[in-house]
Amino acid sequence: MNPIAVIGAGFLNASETLGGIVMVLVRILRAMMPPRFDRDETWLNLYKVGVKSYPIVIMTAFFTGAIMVIQSGVYVKQTGATGLLGWGAGYAVLAEIGPVLIGLMFSGRVGANNTAELGTMKVTEQIDALRTLAIDPTHYLVVPRFVSMMLMLVLLTVLGDLFALIGGAITSEFVLDVDYRVFFQGVFNSNLLDEFFTGLIKAITFGASISVISCHYGLTVSGGATGVGRAVNASVVSNAIGIFVFDSIITWCANSALFK
Amino acid sequence: MTQPSFRDTFAQDMPPMQQGPGPRSAKQLGDVVLRVRGLKKNFGDAVVLDGIDFEMRAGEVVGVIGPGGVGKSVFVKICCGLLEPDDGAIELLGQDLLAIDQKSRQRLRERVGLVFQNYALFDFMTVGENVAFPMVQRGTAKPDEIQVKVQERLAEVDLPNVRHLMPNELSGGMKKRVGLARANINDPELIFFDDPTAGLDPVTSSKIFNLIRRTQAQRNSTCLVISHDIDRMRPACDRYVLLLDGRVHFRGTEADAMRSQDPIVQEFFRKGDGSKVGAA
Numbered sequence: 001m002n003p004i005a006v007i008g009a010g011f012l013n014a015s016e017t018l019g020g021i022v023m024v025l026v027r028i029l030r031a032m033m034p035p036r037f038d039r040d041e042t043w044l045n046l047y048k049v050g051v052k053s054y055p056i057v058i059m060t061a062f063f064t065g066a067i068m069v070i071q072s073g074v075y076v077k078q079t080g081a082t083g084l085l086g087w088g089a090g091y092a093v094l095a096e097i098g099p100v101l102i103g104l105m106f107s108g109r110v111g112a113n114n115t116a117e118l119g120t121m122k123v124t125e126q127i128d129a130l131r132t133l134a135i136d137p138t139h140y141l142v143v144p145r146f147v148s149m150m151l152m153l154v155l156l157t158v159l160g161d162l163f164a165l166i167g168g169a170i171t172s173e174f175v176l177d178v179d180y181r182v183f184f185q186g187v188f189n190s191n192l193l194d195e196f197f198t199g200l201i202k203a204i205t206f207g208a209s210i211s212v213i214s215c216h217y218g219l220t221v222s223g224g225a226t227g228v229g230r231a232v233n234a235s236v237v238s239n240a241i242g243i244f245v246f247d248s249i250i251t252w253c254a255n256s257a258l259f260k
Numbered sequence: 261m262t263q264p265s266f267r268d269t270f271a272q273d274m275p276p277m278q279q280g281p282g283p284r285s286a287k288q289l290g291d292v293v294l295r296v297r298g299l300k301k302n303f304g305d306a307v308v309l310d311g312i313d314f315e316m317r318a319g320e321v322v323g324v325i326g327p328g329g330v331g332k333s334v335f336v337k338i339c340c341g342l343l344e345p346d347d348g349a350i351e352l353l354g355q356d357l358l359a360i361d362q363k364s365r366q367r368l369r370e371r372v373g374l375v376f377q378n379y380a381l382f383d384f385m386t387v388g389e390n391v392a393f394p395m396v397q398r399g400t401a402k403p404d405e406i407q408v409k410v411q412e413r414l415a416e417v418d419l420p421n422v423r424h425l426m427p428n429e430l431s432g433g434m435k436k437r438v439g440l441a442r443a444n445i446n447d448p449e450l451i452f453f454d455d456p457t458a459g460l461d462p463v464t465s466s467k468i469f470n471l472i473r474r475t476q477a478q479r480n481s482t483c484l485v486i487s488h489d490i491d492r493m494r495p496a497c498d499r500y501v502l503l504l505d506g507r508v509h510f511r512g513t514e515a516d517a518m519r520s521q522d523p524i525v526q527e528f529f530r531k532g533d534g535s536k537v538g539a540a
Contacts, residue, residue, distance in 0.1 A: 128342050129380035133394045133442075134369040140397075 017216075017238070024138075024216045028146050031139045042144040049110050049145075050152035054159060060105050061098065061160035065167030066175075068092055069183075073176045082178045086186020089168040094161055095195035095254075100247055102160040103206035106153055107239035111214040114145060115235035118218025119228040127219065137219070146211040153207035154200055161199065198254040202247060209242040291317040292351070293450050293482050294339060299348035301334055308334050310506030312348070318449070321476055321483040323493050325528060326503035332486040333377060335503070336452045339484075340374050341365050353449060370398070373443030373451040377458050379435040381427040381442070387414070388423030391442045398446065413441040416478075417471055433464035437471065444475060451476075453485040457492065465489055469496040490528060502528060 068089040076085050118141065121127050130137045165187060169180040217235040221227045292315060299312040308331040316322050324332050337343040339350060341357055350357040353371055355364065381390050391410045395401050401409070414420055417437035427435060436456055443451055453472060457465035469485075473496040476483050487493045490500075494514060502510040502525060510517065510525045517529040 124383070125376050125378055125380040126382055128337075129374075129376060129382070131342060132340055132369055132372070132374040133397065134366045135394075135397050136366065 020220060021212055021216045024142065024219070025212050027138045028142055028212065031136065031143050036139070037147065038140050038144055041140060042147060045144045045148035046152060048113075049148045050155060053106065053109055053152070053156055056105060056109060057102055057156045057160045058163045060101060061093075061162075061164040062167035064097055064101055065089060065093060065164030065169075066171040068097065068164075069168040069171040070175060073172075076178070077176065082182050083186050083189075085172055085176070085178055086168075086183040086188075087190040087192075088186075089183070090165065090187035090190055090192050091195055093164040093168070094192050094199050096199075096247075096251070098161045098164055099157050099199045099202040099206065100243060102157050103153065103203065103210070103243045104240060106149075106156065106206070107210045107214075107243065108236060110149060111210040111239045112232050112236050114149075114211070114214040115218040115221075115232045116228055118215060119221035119231045122219060122221045123224050123228060142211075142215045142219075145215060146208065149211035150204055150207035153210070154203045157199060157203035161196070194254070198250065201254075202250050205246045205250060206243050209246055210239050213238050213242055293318050293353055294484070295351040296339065297349045299335070299338065299350070300346045301331070301338060301343070302346055307506050309338075309345070312503070312506070312508055314501060314508065314511075316450075316482060316484060318482050319480050320499070321473065321485060321497050323490075323497035323500045324484060324486045324503060325488055325490060325493075325500055326509075328488065330503045331506060332503055333454050336374070336454050336484065336486055340372060340452060341369065370446060371449050373446075373448035375436070375439045375443045375451065375453045375456055377455040379427070379432075379439050381435055381438060383427050385427075386423065387419070387425050387427065387430070387438050390427065390438060391423070391445055394442065394446050409445060410441075413445055414438075416444070416475060417441045433460050433468065436460065436468055440468075440471065440475065444479070447479060448481060450482045450484070453483060453487075455486050455488075457487060457489050462492065465492045466495075469493050472496045 069085060072085060072088050076082055118127075121141075127137050127141075130140060165184075169183045172178040172183045173180040214235045217231040217238070221231045223230070294314070294316040296312055296314040299309050299314075300307075301309040312335060324335065326332055334343060338345050339352065339357075341352075345358070352368060355368055357365065357368070360368065381387075382393065385393065388407075388410055391413055392406050395406045395409065410423065411420070414423060417440050419434060419437055419441070422430065422434065422438070427438070430438065440453075440456070456472065457468050460468065469492050472483060472485060475481075476496075483496075485493060485497060497514075499511070499513045500517060501508055504524060510520065510522065512520075514529065517525050520526065520529075
């Protein structure tokens with residue numbers, strides 16, 4: 001096959017996907033003006049997205065904090081700079097590792113589930129049934145998911161940050177013999193508020209991108225069960241790419257603002 | 261493809277039509293509730309509908325028949341606004357379906373019901389919630405009124421005791437009946453049935469068609485029924501439209517069909533399902 005044709009087809013495919021994602025976002029924003037939410041569906045999604053995700057987020061964050069401390073522990077021990085342990089772990093967790101890792105976990109659990117759910121509704125004509133009942137699927141299904149994912153990813157990131165620091169403190173106490181108070185002193189003396197808020201901005205953005213991307217793939221499924229599987233796969237990959245792209249952009253913007 | 265304007269298409273044979281929102285009852289429309297002209301739909305290179313002309317009047321039950329894959333479901337989905345045609349014009353309950361905006365189309369859908377071939381019940385809701393859902397979303401009735409109406413509709417389809425079950429706990433025939441109850445909950449003027457007996461045994465199929473006729477007679481609604489089960493749909497339908505090769509091949513009553521010398525019509529109406537036509 002002609003390589004130019006292959007590149008062209010890939011480009012067209014990517015453009016179509018990107019265009020579809022933007023269209024979902026436009027429809028969501030249009031459906032939210034004026035802000036109207038299906039209360040039951042929003043509560044249900046807040047529960048499914050947030051409450052059911054917190055165990056996995058706590059576990060991931062706790063061990064991430066522990067790993068950060070173990071990795072830096074060797075150098076801290078060698079140099080005796082125990083005060084830097086809290087700063088290093090806090091900086092990495094709040095600004096980068098926390099939101100990104102939790103975002104990736106969230107996209108794997110919630111985003112994939114969302115695509116599968118909407119995709120199954122699409123292939124079993126439940127989306128069409130909504131439309132024939134004069135109910136806008138964007139308003140009824142997509143907006144509650146968008147709002148829930150954005151809100152809950154922020155809350156889960158705060159929770160994850162907290163447990164990552166707790167994991168780091170426990171590890172420093174029991175593995176490195178560095179008092180946990182020294183660890184937390186390092187965190188609080190480092191003035192990491194900017195990093196914390198940068199992390200929250202990332203969480204909001206990741207929540208929005210995961211919801212929009214996963215809804216797009218769910219609503220455009222075709223081809224039955226195989227199609228749903230393909231859509232879930234594409235959704236997880238695209239969400240991961242989206243997280244890293246937005247992470248780079250926000251990090252660059254935040255650093256430009258902080259160090260100008 | 262350039263689409264001729266709706267006015268051009270109907271200029272000669274149509275009364276002035278209401279544009280945009282502003283529902284009128286079917287009776288006020290000079291009896292025509294659905295009028296289709298020159299409807300075309302392709303999927304890639306496959307021509308599915310190739311210029312369908314069709315008309316339906318208030319209170320009628322019309323059976324749309326034809327071999328499998330001829331485009332019957334596509335036709336219904338276009339008439340409901342779920343699919344966009346490539347060409348043609350559709351007047352649904354006095355409004356130009358292809359010209360009105362999304363909000364007007366949504367208001368129009370409140371007056372139309374559709375029973376899906378594969379049930380399309382919401383699998384995350386109980387049967388009662390499924391039937392109540394259109395009323396709840398409309399937000400014009402009180403919760404106790406909704407509950408009473410749900411019970412009425414379920415009783416009409418002979419399912420008075422299933423409201424707390426989930427759809428996956430029902431048989432195929434029961435799901436179809438729940439679909440019918442849901443489509444009827446807001447008293448639509450026009451109901452489309454997309455192969456309501458697909459996959460059902462002959463006895464249950466007959467029950468479904470009898471149920472369609474009974475509920476239609478109770479409300480004097482208009483029904484368009486897609487099926488290839490001619491024998492069992494006979495008690496339900498006033499007249500038939502036979503689709504073949506993307507076009508209307510025959511239209512008329514059962515008596516017209518029986519008098520017809522057309523071998524394809526004979527094949528369908530005298531042998532029952534027209535399966536040989538599809539094979540040919």
